[in-house]
Amino acid sequence: MTISITGLTKSFDATQVLRGIDLKVEDGELLALLGPSGSGKTTLLRIIAGLEWPDAGQLVVAGQDWLALPAQKRRIGFVFQHYALFPHMTVRDNIAFGLTVRPRSERPAPAQIDATVDNLLNLLQIPHLADRFPGQLSGGQRQRVALGRALAIQPAVLLLDEPFGALDAAIRRDLRRWLREVHEKTGSTTIFVTHDQEEAFELADRVVVMGDGQISQIGTADEIHDHPASAFVAQFMGASITLPVTLRGGRAEAPGLDARELMTCAEADGPGQLHLRPDSIALESDPASPWVLTRKDSNGTDLRLVLTGPDDSQIDVDLPRRGAPALVVGGHFRLRPLWGAMFSDAGPVAPAAPIRLSA
Ligand SMILES: Nc1ncnc2c1ncn2[C@@H]1O[C@H](COP(=O)(O)OP(=O)(O)OP(=O)(O)O)[C@@H](O)[C@H]1O
Ligand SMILES: [Mg+2]
The missing domain is CATH 3.40.50.300 (P-loop containing nucleotide triphosphate hydrolases)
Structure with a gap:
């Protein structure tokens, strides 16, 4: 029926x-x-x-x-x-x-x-x-x-x-x-x-x-x-982290952020927000990054990390404990998200550009 x-x-x-x-x-x-x-x-x-x-x-x-x-x-x-x-x-x-x-x-x-x-x-x-x-x-x-x-x-x-x-x-x-x-x-x-x-x-x-x-x-x-349709949907999907970014050509840019793995979005250039899940961010050692590992706990299977970045903002990152790289508290790390949703403060570009997978 x-x-x-x-x-x-x-x-x-x-x-x-x-x-x-x-x-x-x-x-x-x-x-x-x-x-x-x-x-x-x-x-x-x-x-x-x-x-x-x-x-x-x-x-x-x-x-x-x-x-x-x-x-x-x-x-x-x-x-x-x-x-x-x-x-x-x-x-x-x-x-x-x-x-x-x-x-x-x-x-x-x-x-x-x-x-x-x-x-x-x-x-x-x-x-x-x-x-x-x-x-x-x-x-x-x-x-x-x-x-x-x-x-x-x-x-x-x-x-x-x-x-x-x-x-x-x-x-x-x-x-x-x-x-x-x-x-x-x-x-x-x-x-x-x-x-x-x-x-x-x-x-x-x-x-x-x-x-x-x-x-x-x-x-x-x-x-x-x-392709979550809005920030609300992305957050509901578990994207509890919101980072201010600059969007350029459908890609997110910010200090200490390497968003290469993310699909490009059809959002207008300019200031916007990137929504990330704590369990889908890889970390790479990078002395030039503003993100510093400030806390590291383990629950046996996962490492629960806190990184402190620009303007004292803090984000949580969860990584599997096995196979995790050596992560020293006090070290600087670049964020390499594997999944994310971005929205421009100016809304989508018009007409909607095709969304393609990154190479
Ligand atoms: N009989 C009622 N009289 C007054 N308000 C009501 C009544 N039934 C539901 N509401 C209100 O309507 C809104 C939606 O309620 P509903 O039960 O549909 O939500 P829900 O999505 O099922 O939530 P939950 O996930 O908690 O079950 C709530 O704010 C609730 O307080
Ligand atoms: Mg209900």
Whole structure:
């Protein structure tokens, strides 16, 4: 089912939470919705689910006006941010719930419900848990059951609001891979909300970055990684370092900076900002550089470095400990970023120049 959203706005009291969302989700696509806390992700999902109503805009799913349909007619599977299974029901009954509460005329026969639940238990790899109660499950197992309950009704659209939010990193990774497989088998058009860019990029066909009630960028993981559309997106991608630079011919220049490895940008010449991630900067000894190593810590796998530069500015650099060059506190180093995004204070050059990879 394609989902087509146009001009969607929503305010709570005086606060505008969605400021005109335009978004098209393709049939069978797995779309990740990424954005900081409060950017409106849950609100958007709740509107699609029919739990909330927009002030303006359209929501059309497979050609049908969903704003004219009540929630129970929308065939939505929803796994909530703060999920709740029914504690007094077994895993099997939790998964069957959406089918057993259907009106008699639409309800499948008991044997058919059993067969559907058995299939899902196998797909979710939890057949051995069928007769347990939620209180007897781990967090990751409960998430699988919540997903099973959402999938049981064969949803037209599957909405997942940070389904792995409360789990630790290793389990998240497993569940992520497994969710991708489940998605490929069921083919439901899926919108997956997460805070975690790695999770979004690994899982999704396309990623939507939301900020402050608007869509900041839509693209594949590679497109967003290579060409963040704004400083906000770059910072959200982990570029916590901002350096003042001079842009010339799409390249960044500054004392102690060697930006040769970066792609050229289509930004106007003149003053601008270069956004960098602490984990993608190489250091080279250079007595002429203004950047001085002022602190060096290790967490076992990575070195956490602090460099102090022009006007006492400080930046963090993370390097793998093994293979790191000899780095002596007090030494001068040139910054050689391997990834970065630059924006001119004057904006992009017009017309937009082609963006090419550096030689
Ligand atoms: N029912 C409500 N009444 C008033 N304000 C609300 C309501 N629901 C959400 N908001 C506000 O709308 C904004 C967006 O909330 P939303 O839950 O959509 O954000 P989010 O992107 O899902 O954030 P998080 O990542 O923390 O879950 C927030 O400022 C929130 O306080
Ligand atoms: Mg939320």
